[in-house]
Amino acid sequence: MSPHTPCSFTLVITGAPYSSQAPQTALAFARAVLANGHRIDRVFLYGDGVHLASALTSPPSDEVNWSQAWQDFLESHNIAGFACIASALRRGIVDQSEQQRYELPANNVASPFTIAGLGEWVDSVAHSDRVIYFHGGG
Amino acid sequence: METLVIISRAPYCDWTGRESLDMAFSLAAFDQPVTLLFTGEGVNWLRKAQQADAVQQKSVEKNLSAAPIFGVSALMADHKACKRYGLNEENMMPGITTTDLCAELLEHYAHVVNLS
Numbered sequence: 001m002s003p004h005t006p007c008s009f010t011l012v013i014t015g016a017p018y019s020s021q022a023p024q025t026a027l028a029f030a031r032a033v034l035a036n037g038h039r040i041d042r043v044f045l046y047g048d049g050v051h052l053a054s055a056l057t058s059p060p061s062d063e064v065n066w067s068q069a070w071q072d073f074l075e076s077h078n079i080a081g082f083a084c085i086a087s088a089l090r091r092g093i094v095d096q097s098e099q100q101r102y103e104l105p106a107n108n109v110a111s112p113f114t115i116a117g118l119g120e121w122v123d124s125v126a127h128s129d130r131v132i133y134f135h136g137g138g
Numbered sequence: 139m140e141t142l143v144i145i146s147r148a149p150y151c152d153w154t155g156r157e158s159l160d161m162a163f164s165l166a167a168f169d170q171p172v173t174l175l176f177t178g179e180g181v182n183w184l185r186k187a188q189q190a191d192a193v194q195q196k197s198v199e200k201n202l203s204a205a206p207i208f209g210v211s212a213l214m215a216d217h218k219a220c221k222r223y224g225l226n227e228e229n230m231m232p233g234i235t236t237t238d239l240c241a242e243l244l245e246h247y248a249h250v251v252n253l254s
Contacts (some may be wrong), residue, residue, distance in 0.1 A: 048158050118164035125249055
């Protein structure tokens with residue numbers, strides 16, 4: 001890839017914050033992508049990665065809040081962030097609509113993340129120049 | 139522009155296998171060509187007569203046998219892994235092609251996904 005040829009990226013994060021390095025590695029990568037003149041089509045949270053979309057993440061004050069850091073990054077660059085609906089519901093990540101559907105006592109998806117199906121990822125496979133995965137490992 | 143989805147974790151040990159299957163079926167549902175490859179301990183997904191209810195899980199045998207109907211191009215299993223885990227034509231579900239997992243195989247695919 002030439003540094004002079006802008007490319008479009010999708011980032012897929014499957015590792016959860018605080019149990020893996022995936023979210024912060026992905027964020028560093030995302031910043032580098034934009035700094036080098038490329039574009040990020042979307043960020044897709046899958047598997048344990050959906051925990052990054054939780055509005056209830058509350059680490060100690062001397063640790064980075066990776067959920068908040070990602071929210072700030074997505075908002076400031078107007079990038080769409082999606083959490084896979086099947087992964088999210090299994091793991092207790094719920095938006096207002098799903099709260100009502102399943103009659104749950106609360107919702108906790110942090111804006112600008114939204115819940116979406118795997119079709120968003122399929123669209124990335126079909127249309128983004130690069131789809132990069134950040135796994136939890138182990 | 140075909141995608142290869144690799145499953146290398148044993149069934150029922152975590153959810154990566156199921157979530158990999160969901161990815162493959164989603165691609166097929168959107169008419170995107172996709173092949174599934176089972177390797178390592180993941181070949182045990184292909185074993186006949188799994189008793190998943192014993193660990194309060196759902197067997198994926200039916201899903202896998204329906205994969206061609208849903209549009210998954212092929213189900214492949216790494217030959218060495220099958221040998222290691224004692225899988226053969228008799229105890230493996232039908233419709234699986236055995237292959238050697240190597241760089242030449244991966245080069246056929248524009249996109250390779252391995253959640254493990």
